[in-house]
Structures are given as structure tokens and as C-alpha cells.
Amino acid sequence: MNSPFVVPVVMFVMIGLTIILRGPLGQAIADRVRGGSGGHDAHLREELDGLRLEVDELRGQLAEAHERIDFTERLLARRDEPAPLPSPRD
Numbered sequence: 001m002n003s004p005f006v007v008p009v010v011m012f013v014m015i016g017l018t019i020i021l022r023g024p025l026g027q028a029i030a031d032r033v034r035g036g037s038g039g040h041d042a043h044l045r046e047e048l049d050g051l052r053l054e055v056d057e058l059r060g061q062l063a064e065a066h067e068r069i070d071f072t073e074r075l076l077a078r079r080d081e082p083a084p085l086p087s088p089r090d
Helices: 006-021 024-034 038-080
Strands: none
Touching: 006 024
8 A cells, every 4th residue: 555656546546436436327327226217208108008009909810810710710711511412202
């Protein structure tokens, strides 16, 4: 600790950290530590809710399309069955 460079180096590091932490990075870290939501989180939450509603709607449409495909397949399968032969009349 007798080196003449220790004090200037420590001061330089402290000044650098102070400048960095007083900027946007420091504010983001402080918000995270406080547990704050910030403006971006509210916007992202609204967007996420909208996407969830859209996915639910798409799931409903997909289920309806599956029902229609199943119905169509059943109709086509019945049409391919051979017609019953008439009974012989003696």
C-alpha cells in the first residue's frame, strides 16, 4: 500500500463508477433493486395481454377448422363406401 499510484487509481475508478451509475444504467439498476415497474413494463404488459387475447381467438378458430375438417372427412368416407347390393328376389 505504499505505492504512490494506489490513491489516484482508486479515485479514477470511483469517479468512473459514479459517472456510469448516475446515467441510464444506474437508474435501471436502481429501478430493479426497488422492484419498480417503470414505463416500459406497463407497455410490454399491455402488449402481452393483447397477444394473449389474439392467441385465444386463433385457438378458437383452429378448433373450428378442425371440426370442419373432421366433418368433411366423415362425409367423404361415407361416400366412398360401396352401396349395399339389392337383395335377390326369388
